[in-house]
Amino acid sequence: MSSKIISEKMIFQIHGDPEKVLEKIWSIGGERGWYFGTKLWKMRGWLDKMTGGVGYRKGRRDPVELFKGDLIDFWRVETADKKNRILKLKAEMNLPGEVFLRWEIKPNELIQTIDFIPNGWKGKAYWNFVRPFHFWIFYNMGKRLVK
Numbered sequence: 001m002s003s004k005i006i007s008e009k010m011i012f013q014i015h016g017d018p019e020k021v022l023e024k025i026w027s028i029g030g031e032r033g034w035y036f037g038t039k040l041w042k043m044r045g046w047l048d049k050m051t052g053g054v055g056y057r058k059g060r061r062d063p064v065e066l067f068k069g070d071l072i073d074f075w076r077v078e079t080a081d082k083k084n085r086i087l088k089l090k091a092e093m094n095l096p097g098e099v100f101l102r103w104e105i106k107p108n109e110l111i112q113t114i115d116f117i118p119n120g121w122k123g124k125a126y127w128n129f130v131r132p133f134h135f136w137i138f139y140n141m142g143k144r145l146v147k
Contacts, residue, residue: 005117006127010139012110012146018085021110023064024145025087025103029072030060035144037137044093045074053094075101097123101138103145112142 014021028034034041048054053074060072066080072089078100079088085105090098097118104111114134118124 005115007116008114008135008138010112010142012112012142014105014108014110014146016146018105018108021146022082022085022105025105026066026082027064029075030063032063034141036140040137041073048074048093051094054092095123096120096126110142110146112138112145114138 024035045057057071057073060066061070066072066077066082066087068077068080070077070080071092074091074093075089076092077087078090079086079102081087086102088100088102090100093099097116099117100113100115102111102113102115104113116123116127118127
């Protein structure tokens, strides 16, 4: 039984060209990495592999283009709408719930949203445990995307 969505939204001001931020987002993962904590992402992938998950399958189909269904490391592209500047990924790692990572560029701001749908009390306990780490990683990743 799934629980209510836990959503965390971070808004970052874009002081430069929003198109450059869009290019960074569209080329995230694979050889380029995640702009912050790439080694931590790889460690998380190793833990995932040890628990029967897909692990950190480094890579992507293309270094700059994305389409719905594409793989980026242990994420799958749910939405790749470059015209409206929206990219949404779904985690494929072993988790007690589902995780979605979404970026949307509005005029002069990047909106980064992490949605977690926990499976019962284990999912809620997991989220409460990883939340401080996630905040630190995602906050710094967002800052580097707009830099």
